[in-house]
Amino acid sequence: MKEKTCNCKPRIKERSEKEYRDLLNRLNRVEGQVRGIKRMVEENIYCPDILIQVSAVKAALDSFNSELLSNHIRTCVTEDIKNGDESSIDELVATVKKIMK
Numbered sequence: 001m002k003e004k005t006c007n008c009k010p011r012i013k014e015r016s017e018k019e020y021r022d023l024l025n026r027l028n029r030v031e032g033q034v035r036g037i038k039r040m041v042e043e044n045i046y047c048p049d050i051l052i053q054v055s056a057v058k059a060a061l062d063s064f065n066s067e068l069l070s071n072h073i074r075t076c077v078t079e080d081i082k083n084g085d086e087s088s089i090d091e092l093v094a095t096v097k098k099i100m101k
Helices: 017-042 047-082 087-099
Strands: none
Touching: 017 047, 047 087
């Protein structure tokens, strides 16, 4: 059987130094929060206290998603539309549907 090949290029996003730093800082904070939750479980901390921390991590990830989505709309989607490529709109709608599940 002949193997299928794809000639498409992987999509990448060139980010400004500030955007890159801001996104990584947010992720580093989330990572620290998750490690803190793990430590709480290891130390048998009371369940509601852990649940509150889990809620904080979810909020931090939602904030990260919001920032990333805003940047995507302001840069990638806007640039594609300016160049006459409206396929980014369909991709954006599909992405928003997925993250809202």
